[in-house]
Amino acid sequence: MTTPTRAAVVESGGAPFTLSDVELDAPGPGEALVRMVATGLCHTDLGVASGGLPFPLPGVLGHEGAGVVEAVGPDVTGVEPGDHVVLSFTSCGGCRNCRDGHPAYCATWLPLNLIGGRRADGTSTISRDGTPIGGHFFGQSSFAERALVDERSLVKVDPEVPLASIAPLGCGVQTGVGAVWNVLTPRVGSTLVVLGAGAVGLSAVMAAALTPAARIIAVDRVAERLALAEELGATHTVNAAEADLGEALAQLTDGQGADGVVETTGNVTVLRQGADVLAARGTLVVVGAPPFGTEVALDVNGLLPGKRIVGITLGDSETQTCIPALVQLVKEGRLPLHRLIGTYPFADIDQAVRDMNAGKTIKPVLTF
Incomplete structure (x- = not known):
């Protein structure tokens, strides 16, 4: 039995999001049907929609979902109908990195999440008028009223916390927080610099404020974002449009x-x-993703005093541990995520995209 639902479909690279009737496949082994309550809008969605990545279009994107489980397929044990869930990335669960607690570095991460558009076995999760279209984005494709979700994308959360307030945890927030907590692990008196005060950067600032770091320096070119960074825990700011950063x-x-x-x-x-700008033995965490194939020149001798450059995906988080902890911090007011969020009805997705591109809204969240 397929499930009809309404989704925001991108017809081709560079096309807008258009609402369309689609059908979801029945939940298979390790899958659940989720009624969406909210979903965040991320720059990764916009990059794929622009045609910048080889995701199969037409297709349904969305990877910061939050909702309520309606039905589960065979072998699903972690959630049941009625559970509140935050949706994050998926992973195979069996490769070396998954078994080692680093599912963001799953051996099959790219096809399962970003570019495949289908389940691992090649079958489609979404069709329109009987024709398969791209889906399974981050194991969820949550730009839809209902989503067919991989169990490994599902994180059961506290039902007392409004889902619209925690939808961005699945990608952007987890990424910024994890860069600080999982890689930098600031010690007493550390100095941290956050380059860019968007959703990921401001999440890193909030995370740093919950550590013993003594200096938290936020850098951006927009004065309003730097003012917000100070309210969220930055001790200093640099406006790169006005000052020489170095x-x-x-x-x-x-x-x-x-x-x-x-x-x-x-x-x-x-x-x-x-x-x-790294100190001796300092670490640079690379979060921002330019187009595939982009290279950067480095001063090799400058790296010899123990400096490290580390790439990171999704905060190198183990979602079942990280996301419930972040939900608790939001609930207690210690992670003031609401300061980043602007909500939009699902039908206004294109307005949300415009506001995000114009910098009017740091983290748009679509509500259903």
Whole structure:
């Protein structure tokens, strides 16, 4: 039995999101049918919609979903109908990195999440007028009133917390938080620099404020975002549109450089500046993703004093542990995620895209 639902479909690269009637396959082994309550809009969705990645279009995107389980397929044990869930990325569960607690580095991550558009066995989860279209995006394709979701994408959460307030945890927030908590692990007195004060960067700032870091320096070109960064825990800010970044950071770190840098912009010039400002034994975490094939030049001798450059996907988080902890912090007011969110009815997805591209809304959340 297929399930009819309404989804935002991207017909071809660069086309807008258009609402369309589609059919979801019946939940198979390890899958659940979820009624969507909210879903975040992320730059990754926009990059795929633009045709920048080889995801099969027409297709349904969306990978920061939150909703209520309606039905489960065979062998699903972690959730049952009625459970509130946050949706995140999927993984195979059996490769070395999955078994080692690092599912974001799953051997099959790219086809399962970003570019495959189908289940691991090649079957389709979404069709329209009997013809399969791209789906299974991050194991969820949550730009729809209902989603067919991999069990490994599902995280059961506290039903007392409004789902629209925690939908972005599945990707953007988890990414920024994990860069700080899972990779940089600031010690007492550390200096951290966050390059870019969008949703991921501001999540990194909030995470850093919950550590013993002494200096948290946010960098952006938009004054309003820097003001918000200060309210969320940044001790200093640098407006890169007005100041030389290298000079400003040298001054703020007393010439010592930064112990940790989180690069969220995807701009290789900014990435290089982040590498240059590292202190001895400092670590640069690369979060922002430029187009495939992009390279950056580095001063090799500058790296020899123990400096590290580490790429990261989705915060290197183990979702079943990380996301419930973040939900608890949101519930207690210690992770003020609401400061980033602007909500839009699902039908207004194109307005949400425009506001996100214009910088009016840091983290649009579509509500159903």
